[in-house]
Amino acid sequence: xxxxxxxxxxxxxxxxxxxxxLLELLPGLLDNLxxxxxxxxxxxxxxxxxxxxxxxxxxxxxxxxxxxEELGRLARSLEISAKNRDRASIASVINDWQTLxxxxxxxxxx
Amino acid sequence: xxxxxSNLIFVVDDDPNQLMVLDRxxxxxxxxxxxxxxxxxxxxxxxxxxxxxxxxxxxxPGLDGMTTLEQVHERNPILPVIVLTSDDAVDSVVxxxxxxxxxxxxxxxDQTKLLTTLRxxxxxxxxxxxxxxxxxxxEGRGYPGIVGSSAAMKSVFxxxxxxxxxxxxxxxxxxxxxxxxxxxRAIHQNGSRSRGPFVAVNLAAxxxxxxxxxxxxxxxxxxxxxxxxxxxxxxxxxxxxxxxxEVGEMSPQVQVKLLRxxxxxxxQRVGGSAKLSSDFRLVTASHRNLEEExxxxxxxxxxxxxxxxxxxxxxxxxxRKEDIAALAQSFVKRHGGGQVEGIAPGAxxxxxxxxxxxxxxxxxxxxxxxxxxxxxxxxxxxxLPERLRAAAPQPVVxxxxxxxxxxxxxxxxxEADTTLEDHARRLLLQALTKHEGNASAAMRELNIGRxxxxxxxxxxxLEDKIGALRQSK
Numbered sequence: 158x159x160x161x162x163x164x165x166x167x168x169x170x171x172x173x174x175x176x177x178x179l180l181e182l183l184p185g186l187l188d189n190l191x192x193x194x195x196x197x198x199x200x201x202x203x204x205x206x207x208x209x210x211x212x213x214x215x216x217x218x219x220x221x222x223x224x225x226e227e228l229g230r231l232a233r234s235l236e237i238s239a240k241n242r243d244r245a246s247i248a249s250v251i252n253d254w255q256t257l258x259x260x261x262x263x264x265x266x267x
Numbered sequence: 268x269x270x271x272x273s274n275l276i277f278v279v280d281d282d283p284n285q286l287m288v289l290d291r292x293x294x295x296x297x298x299x300x301x302x303x304x305x306x307x308x309x310x311x312x313x314x315x316x317x318x319x320x321x322x323x324x325x326x327x328p329g330l331d332g333m334t335t336l337e338q339v340h341e342r343n344p345i346l347p348v349i350v351l352t353s354d355d356a357v358d359s360v361v362x363x364x365x366x367x368x369x370x371x372x373x374x375x376x377d378q379t380k381l382l383t384t385l386r387x388x389x390x391x392x393x394x395x396x397x398x399x400x401x402x403x404x405x406e407g408r409g410y411p412g413i414v415g416s417s418a419a420m421k422s423v424f425x426x427x428x429x430x431x432x433x434x435x436x437x438x439x440x441x442x443x444x445x446x447x448x449x450x451x452r453a454i455h456q457n458g459s460r461s462r463g464p465f466v467a468v469n470l471a472a473x474x475x476x477x478x479x480x481x482x483x484x485x486x487x488x489x490x491x492x493x494x495x496x497x498x499x500x501x502x503x504x505x506x507x508x509x510x511x512x513e514v515g516e517m518s519p520q521v522q523v524k525l526l527r528x529x530x531x532x533x534x535q536r537v538g539g540s541a542k543l544s545s546d547f548r549l550v551t552a553s554h555r556n557l558e559e560e561x562x563x564x565x566x567x568x569x570x571x572x573x574x575x576x577x578x579x580x581x582x583x584x585x586x587r588k589e590d591i592a593a594l595a596q597s598f599v600k601r602h603g604g605g606q607v608e609g610i611a612p613g614a615x616x617x618x619x620x621x622x623x624x625x626x627x628x629x630x631x632x633x634x635x636x637x638x639x640x641x642x643x644x645x646x647x648x649x650x651l652p653e654r655l656r657a658a659a660p661q662p663v664v665x666x667x668x669x670x671x672x673x674x675x676x677x678x679x680x681x682e683a684d685t686t687l688e689d690h691a692r693r694l695l696l697q698a699l700t701k702h703e704g705n706a707s708a709a710m711r712e713l714n715i716g717r718x719x720x721x722x723x724x725x726x727x728x729l730e731d732k733i734g735a736l737r738q739s740k
């Protein structure tokens with residue numbers, strides 16, 4: 158995929174904005190992100206707002222390592238929505254989050 | 268802090284992504300990184316080798332960053348902590364700085380800023396430790412009574428420097444007589460609890476039946492003979508240091524009880540129902556190898572881990588012979604009362620040749636004994652016990668065999684010395700004969716001062732010998 162949010166003319170891959178020092182870590186970081194993404198829906202069903210807020214809080218600080226600004230924005234929204242116990246907003250954020258993460262593929266991934 | 272830990276950094280965060288990234292950034296800068304997923308893990312790891320700094324996330328489940336920061340600084344007030352926080356947590360930052368955080372960084376973290384901040388923090392921590400050491404030296408606080416400049420003792424002093432600015436539980440091990448209680452007192456006197464009591468209990472000397480009462484105290488009437496309420500050692504040590512010597516001698520039952528106190532930090536007096544707590548630093552000691560005792564099933568492993576947060580080993584005296592002279596001189600100064608001022612080379616050589624199985628305590632006792640029997644300005648070989656003379660391979664003054672037969676007085680060459688005084692008299696006579704009555708040369712050979720030389724001549728009835736030998740030249 159190209160950088161999320163960018164037009165087709167800009168064909169840079171999404172990971173082009175990752176700090177070169179961290180490229181080696183990207184597979185591990187992505188594994189963590191995918192695991193956490195799987196948890197999001199379960200946490201929402203369980204109405205575990207504390208865990209949702211914490212997850213949002215953590216990615217607010219670590220989204221920058223993925224080079225994907227959208228992830229940081231979603232993380233901030235998730236933290237706020239969870240703190241407000243706003244189920245509709247949480248559902249919307251999780252939906253966007255899952256869509257985004259599905260698009261994040263490494264070069265050697267199908 | 269041991270040298271190899273001077274670049275050890277703890278990174279504490281519940282976010283695995285942060286741990287992964289900070290580990291990479293710091294490792295590339297040459298730091299040794301220990302990543303920890305929470306405050307509890309941080310405190311568990313906070314023993315030797317201590318880190319040079321801690322990068323600590325404030326917002327964590329379980330033990331949060333603020334509480335962790337407080338507890339880190341309770342144990343070690345000068346350990347630099349950099350708090351990591353999100354950009355919208357200004358109040359937390361202010362509170363953390365008031366609690367002694369060295370600096371703060373907001374997430375998302377900037378690599379360059381992180382490295383600069385950390386470098387400064389490590390340097391400040393290093394300087395703070397050095398200042399603390401120098402203050403002790405300037406104020407003469409040092410480690411009174413702990414003498415030594417050997418590499419082994421320098422290592423002990425370095426470890427003491429670290430221990431005195433922390434509050435960790437210490438297990439001192441070393442052979443009998445190596446000065447374990449002295450070191451425990453030094454840790455107390457130079458630490459943050461120095462205004463509190465230092466309570467020492469030798470567990471080997473407390474009868475099993477009285478152990479509980481000794482440690483926990485008892486209520487009036489709780490057992491036959493308990494005519495009054497008694498405060499136990501745990502309570503007595505409140506806000507101070509509790510030194511439990513010979514912990515390796517505890518029975519399994521007492522081990523369980525001590526473990527419970529350390530786990531729960533509460534206890535009850537014998538015959539009492541109220542749960543009591545006491546805030547003390549625990550320092551323990553054993554002449555046994557407790558790790559081996561654990562392997563043999565004689566000491567509880569869980570208790571061992573509680574006690575050996577910091578494991579300080581004291582070297583045996585035979586492993587630091589270069590300290591013997593300074594130690595012996597310090598004991599002469601301490602116990603000599605001005606009558607005896609030093610140790611003659613011959614006697615010193617004997618002290619150096621001996622292996623000291625009883626370590627520093629045996630050396631001190633030996634010097635004290637010698638001071639009692641000495642009637643000279645310096646301790647002489649004959650003032651030392653037989654076991655030391657037996658261990659001395661080379662007498663400083665020539666032995667009868669080394670002297671030319673013609674120079675030896677015929678009467679003394681034939682007879683064996685029966686007492687120390689006989690031996691001393693013979694050596695004096697040999698020296699005078701060898702130098703044909705030249706008193707100065709004899710003194711030089713015997714390595715003794717003029718006053719003692721003439722005192723010995725008088726004592727042994729040899730005052731006329733000088734004149735006689737000179738006339739016979």
